Amino acid sequence: MRRPTASDLIPRQSGRGVAAGATPVDFTDAWLRNRRLSEHTRAAYRRDVTGWLTWCAGVDMDPLRATFLDLNEYARTLEATVDSRSGRLLTPATVARKLSALSSWYAFLVRLRAVPANPVTDADRPRINRDHSATIGLTPEQVDALFVAARADPRPSGPRNLAVLALLADLGLRVGELVSVDVADVGHERGHRSVRFVGKGGRARRRALAPDTAATLDAYLTGRAHAAGVPVDELDGPLLVTATGARLDRHAVFRLVRRLARDAGLPAWDRLSPHSLRHAFATTARAEGVPLEDVQDAMGHADPRTTRRYDRDRHNLDRDPAYRIAAARAARTAAG
Structure with missing residues (x-):
């Protein structure tokens, strides 16, 4: 029917x-x-x-x-x-x-004229602190510890797991975006190694791969091609696969992040998630001086307020503009 x-x-x-x-x-x-x-x-x-x-x-x-x-x-x-x-x-x-x-x-x-009005419009919805996120974040040092744990992983899946971690930490991808990538989505574009994927809302997006991230991905694909007995350029299908060749799913990525966090001795390892690495990406990018609008574009946020909520260090007094204003005034005074 x-x-x-x-x-x-x-x-x-x-x-x-x-x-x-x-x-x-x-x-x-x-x-x-x-x-x-x-x-x-x-x-x-x-x-x-x-x-x-x-x-x-x-x-x-x-x-x-x-x-x-x-x-x-x-x-x-x-x-x-x-x-x-x-x-x-x-x-x-x-x-x-x-x-x-x-x-x-x-x-x-x-x-569709199936109901005369939306009854949720006048409902009493909970008040949400838009400046708060329940996701547990990670410091740059904790992310580094995850990489150490991933590189020390003796399992055959170790190179793939390291590639998963690199794409999450270095690009801040959502887990759904990560697992949707195919081998054909990784390529070269205007002198950059790049990856294409479908973002939130079905939007086609692309991101650059930093040299270390690209090298990690290449090592994984080279090993995968060798195991399959084919050249790297003949690989196809999902980028990240299980031992049986099936597409890696979001649940496996959740388990992987928590296992690496446990191996790295991170606190609250059992409450971390792939989204913790997305938060870490935003916080680290802003701490390194990346403009808010560039971080917003990289993360695919329509509203900069969402990006700010991901920046866990935004309330750090070290970043108070008063210091830069005072320093600039002192420099002008000295020059005068």
Whole structure:
């Protein structure tokens, strides 16, 4: 049977203005197909909407008739929910993200005239400190310790693991971007070694590979080609693969980062993630004097405020502009 498309859900007017025969699940399928999303984000959005629909079923309420009062009640339920992974209550940021997904879902239904208004618009959402990130960051010295641990890894996967670490630490890639790269995406461009990938929102992006990063990647690919008995230029498929040749997935990267952190003796190793290296990339780049807009472009952020939140050293008093202003004044005085 053919799956319904968005055009199938444009309502044939009924008393409630809802498409005849269309269910909330049908709307969800159409909504997700209509968005440029990574598979990871698509799955997360589906879980968020499914959670809402399950709650609605539990209180015997039609989600297509929900009001902001119902969304408020749902939000309070979420705030009292314990995360099965952490054993702690859902954070305000998590609750806000779930409500944001529902807002996007309802906005889609409004455009299809399946509901008269978006009930999330007037809901009481959690207040989020936009200057805070729950991700545990790493100092440059801690990142160096990860590289030492990776280089000392005797496993056959050691060269690949070092390549994973280099791409995360030196480029600040998101884990979804990292695992999506194919061998064909690595090449040369205007005198630079480069890598192309699909960024957040489905945007095609490219980044330069520093010499050490390129050498690490070349060593991994050379060893992989030798094991396969083919020239390097005949390799194809995913860039990062398992022992069986399958594409390395995000879960394996999470495990790898934590194992290297444990081997390196880093504190809170069991709470680190690939995103910790992305935060470290931003902090180190800014500490080395890279302009905010260049870091923003490198990380693929639409809003510079997001980039600033990744900069863990932004409140360091050593970086207070007062010092530079005073130094410049002193230099002018001396010159005069």
